[in-house]
Amino acid sequence: MYRIGIDLGGTNIVAGVVDKEYKLVATANCKTNMPRPADEIIADMARVSREAVKNAGLTMDDIDGVGVGCPGSCNLDKGVIERAENLGFVNEPLQEKLEKLLGKTVRIENDANAAAYGEVLAGxxxxxxxxxxxTLGTGVGGGxxxxxxxxxxxxxxxxELGHTVIVADGEPCSCGRRGCWEAYSSATALIRQTKAAMQTNKDSKMWALSDGGTRVNGRTAFDAMREGDETAKQVVDTYIRYLACGLTNMVNIFQPQVLCVGGGISHEGxxxxxxxxxxxxxxxxxxxxxxxxxxCAAELGNDAGIIGAAYLDAAL
Ligand SMILES: [Zn+2]
Incomplete structure (x- = not known):
């Protein structure tokens, strides 16, 4: 048998068919196209799910159940997304609506948690x-x-591991607090740190590598450091200091067997x-x-959330 995992994001909706070995066998996707009513988004989630099943050469009879990784806070008991700002959802009964559309049992979970579960199942x-x-992305996601x-x-x-403070009264965070790990170790934060260093060092190679500062991204400082740029090395060293601070906190709190780091910046290996x-x-x-x-580095990239969501009830 197979299960469906859906990654519901602010930009894309991706549905994947996952086999019992936790392998992703087929996907289908569409744009989330915000802003629009929740019911339209949920209808599209059902549509891409059926499309993914078709792409896998299967029928809905082959599907045991469905899981969704959603942004924001999800009440698992009620199957309700209580709040997801980037989707405009407030107390949205996603589980019940999707179950009606697909005729399958649906479970929901926060997307970062689903991704962490995917890495445990198969990554x-x-x-x-x-x-x-x-996950080091727009924010610091964690599960x-x-x-x-x-x-x-x-x-x-x-x-919400990214919203633990590493610098009291530090940089403002999207959550309203100051000094969160996310405000120092997300890709967004690295780009901010890179731009600030460029402003005080006009002769840095980072200017040439970013088309005069118009294309600064999470790789700019790493690339310039590899070319021997001292300012870039300082940016990377400082970023690593913040990242290690937060990761040490995770080790001290959880003592996990594995602590894996994903997202674009993790491709620096x-x-x-x-x-x-x-x-x-x-x-x-x-x-x-x-x-x-x-x-270590995470292994599954964007597939982690789909695989984790599909098998939320798998016994570990
Ligand atoms: Zn925060």
Whole structure:
């Protein structure tokens, strides 16, 4: 049998058919096309689900169930998205509506949690029961699995790992607080840090690498550092310091078997991870334990959320 996982994002809706080995066998997608009414979005979720099933050469009879990774806070008991600002959803009964449209059991989960679950089922944390997965994107997304269960607190709003403060009264965060890890270690933050360093160093190679500052992205500082640019190296070193600070906090709180890092910046691989690993090893509280957290890159990219959502009820 097969299951469907849906990644509901502010830009795209992607549905995937996942087999019992947790392999993604076919997908279909469409634009979310915000702003528009929730019912239209949910109808499109059902449509791309059927399309993905067709692309897999299957029929809906082959599908056991459906899971959705959604942004914002999801009440799992009620199957309701309580609030998702980028979709304009407030108390949206997604589960019930999608079940009616597809005639299948539907489960929902926060998207970062679903992605973490996917990495545990089939990716970098496969075979573990204690894992934390961090995604460095527009924000810092995170999901924690403790003893095989997704951590989301008594009200399903927990596990917001990116909104833990690493600099009191620091940079403003999208959540309204100041100094969150997200405000220092997201791709958005790295771009802000890169631009600031460029302003004070007009002779940096980062200017040429970003078309005179018009195309600064998460790779600009890394690329310039590889060309020997000192300002860029300082940007990367500072970014690594912040990232390692937050990751050490994750190790101290959860002591996961695997702590994996995904998102665009993670494609820097060992350039990013080797120095981060060194700081985490030096600073973590449990210096004398024999078994230490493995810090590595996530493996499944955008597929993690689909695979995790499809098998939310898989026993670990
Ligand atoms: Zn925050």
């Amino acid at each position: 970098a944390a496969k075979g573990t029961r204690h894992a934390v997965c961090i 924690a699995i403790v003893d095989g269960t997704i951590v989301s607190g008594h009200n399903f709003a927990g596990g 060992e350039t990013l991870l080797a120095p981060v690993r060194e700081i985490v090893a030096r600073e973590q509280y449990a210096q004398n334990t024999e078994s230490k957290t493995v810090l």
